[in-house]
Amino acid sequence: MMNSYAGFGRIFLTIVMAMCLRITPWPGFLSGINPDWVLLALIYWAIAVPERVGIFHAWIIGLLTDVLTGRVFGQYALAYSLIIYLCLIMHKRLRQFPLPQQSLFIFSCLLFSQILLFWLKNIQHPTQLHASFWLPVFTGTFCWPLLYTALRRVRLSRRTK
Amino acid sequence: MAIIASVALLITEHRSHRLDSLRATLSVLVDPLKYLVDLPTVLIEQTTESVRSYSTLKKENAQLRDEQFIDKTRLLKFESLEKENIRLRALLENSFKLGEQLLIAELLSINTAPYENIVVVNKGTRFGVHPQQPVLDANGVVGQVFRALPFSSEIMLITDPNHAIPVQVNRNGLLTIAVGSGQLNRLNLPFLPNNADIRPGDLLITSGLGGTFPSGYPVAIVDDFTPMSNKPFVNITATPKAMLDRNRELLIVWSDSSPVSLTTPLSEKPTESPPHDQPAGTGTVGNSLPAASGSARNTPAGINRDDKSAGSGLTHKTPVAEQADTDNDE
Numbered sequence: 001m002m003n004s005y006a007g008f009g010r011i012f013l014t015i016v017m018a019m020c021l022r023i024t025p026w027p028g029f030l031s032g033i034n035p036d037w038v039l040l041a042l043i044y045w046a047i048a049v050p051e052r053v054g055i056f057h058a059w060i061i062g063l064l065t066d067v068l069t070g071r072v073f074g075q076y077a078l079a080y081s082l083i084i085y086l087c088l089i090m091h092k093r094l095r096q097f098p099l100p101q102q103s104l105f106i107f108s109c110l111l112f113s114q115i116l117l118f119w120l121k122n123i124q125h126p127t128q129l130h131a132s133f134w135l136p137v138f139t140g141t142f143c144w145p146l147l148y149t150a151l152r153r154v155r156l157s158r159r160t161k
Numbered sequence: 162m163a164i165i166a167s168v169a170l171l172i173t174e175h176r177s178h179r180l181d182s183l184r185a186t187l188s189v190l191v192d193p194l195k196y197l198v199d200l201p202t203v204l205i206e207q208t209t210e211s212v213r214s215y216s217t218l219k220k221e222n223a224q225l226r227d228e229q230f231i232d233k234t235r236l237l238k239f240e241s242l243e244k245e246n247i248r249l250r251a252l253l254e255n256s257f258k259l260g261e262q263l264l265i266a267e268l269l270s271i272n273t274a275p276y277e278n279i280v281v282v283n284k285g286t287r288f289g290v291h292p293q294q295p296v297l298d299a300n301g302v303v304g305q306v307f308r309a310l311p312f313s314s315e316i317m318l319i320t321d322p323n324h325a326i327p328v329q330v331n332r333n334g335l336l337t338i339a340v341g342s343g344q345l346n347r348l349n350l351p352f353l354p355n356n357a358d359i360r361p362g363d364l365l366i367t368s369g370l371g372g373t374f375p376s377g378y379p380v381a382i383v384d385d386f387t388p389m390s391n392k393p394f395v396n397i398t399a400t401p402k403a404m405l406d407r408n409r410e411l412l413i414v415w416s417d418s419s420p421v422s423l424t425t426p427l428s429e430k431p432t433e434s435p436p437h438d439q440p441a442g443t444g445t446v447g448n449s450l451p452a453a454s455g456s457a458r459n460t461p462a463g464i465n466r467d468d469k470s471a472g473s474g475l476t477h478k479t480p481v482a483e484q485a486d487t488d489n490d491e
Contacts, residue, residue, distance in 0.1 A: 016194065018193075020194055020197060030434075059167065067187045067188050067191050070307075075171065078171065
């Protein structure tokens with residue numbers, strides 16, 4: 001395959017962009033619904049090029065996200081590696097799914113990650129739950145088709161070279 | 162593997178501070194992103210600054226000059242009051258905390274956690290910032306440093322649900338604790354009995370208890386409330402004085418956070434001016450540390466240190482102690 005070495009650059013860049021999007025301040029109420037772009041990008045790459053994105057990568061990126069967002073160490077690392085494991089197992093099936101069905105899978109992934117984060121947070125100190133805590137899950141699901149087409153273009157544009 | 166590693170990390174981080182260095186190292190990798198995301202805001206700000214018209218600048222200049230004039234006049238009085246305060250405290254054999262060093266930090270306009278009132282500023286451990294430092298703005302207390310990384314630090318605002326700040330009512334000195342509500346414009350005062358002497362409009366200032374915040378800084382103003390006679394405690398809310406959602410510049414404060422003891426004045430004493438040193442020295446010489454009494458007698462050294470000893474009392478203690486030793490030998 002042609003995409004044996006150069007693919008890393010693209011993946012890296014998109015992940016960095018996702019991280020930037022993750023911490024971008026959106027005006028007003030939009031900031032509350034900012035989806036987990038890093039996880040979405042990771043899921044895409046895990047489905048598209050499973051030989052390139054492993055659980056270890058997901059773990060490292062999760063660790064960096066922990067540092068970036070000032071969470072307890074290992075929180076995102078745990079969530080990301082679990083979800084990427086799931087994606088890697090199912091990547092062949094997921095590729096066959098039409099976009100709406102994929103979105104459903106993404107929805108459950110994001111929900112799982114959010115539940116895990118809440119659970120870990122609650123272990124450290126009891127927290128009250130806002131209803132808007134779950135909004136990023138929905139926005140993430142809605143953003144998935146967009147992100148999918150965008151990243152697909154990124155991936156295929158280099159393959160045609 | 163990854164799961165075990167993450168769980169191990171989670172547990173170690175929760176139990177101890179051993180991972181702080183690892184976090185600092187990783188943050189060097191990630192912090193450029195924070196600055197990158199902040200870049201557009203900075204650029205927009207700079208462009209608006211540079212295209213401002215001459216008349217606006219002139220107007221602003223005049224306004225600032227007026228403000229400075231008023232502030233200066235107020236400070237004239239403040240100085241004499243401060244000296245009087247020092248004198249009175251010296252009579253009471255109490256130490257006076259003077260001189261806090263300030264560092265201006267700029268907010269990075271990034272959003273790390275949507276449901277927590279934690280902000281990121283552009284000064285970190287490279288500037289000597291350390292956790293639990295109080296953070297102020299021009300109007301009042303903003304919060305405290307929550308985590309200091311090499312190039313940035315996270316600041317927990319006083320309105321964070323996990324934050325509580327010891328305050329007192331400026332009018333009558335009533336002590337209580339203000340707990341964050343999670344909303345940027347509200348603090349809760351949950352620990353006041355129904356018959357507490359507190360009124361809407363009362364100014365809450367830091368009490369200095371707890372040692373994190375220096376005393377006397379304005380925190381919030383009490384909102385309207387209705388006492389409920391069927392409950393033992395009233396739930397009073399207050400509005401923070403600091404512009405938590407508007408300010409970009411924050412002040413990080415260094416103050417000597419060691420507890421004030423009644424009988425042994427700290428070495429911050431020498432920051433007093435010479436004429437008032439005499440009563441302080443004589444008043445405390447019997448039961449004070451050699452350092453404090455020695456420096457109080459040695460007025461020239463005290464004056465020279467005046468500007469430096471602000472805030473970094475710890476580092477400047479050594480010369481004072483030496484001075485005191487030589488004095489005692491003589």
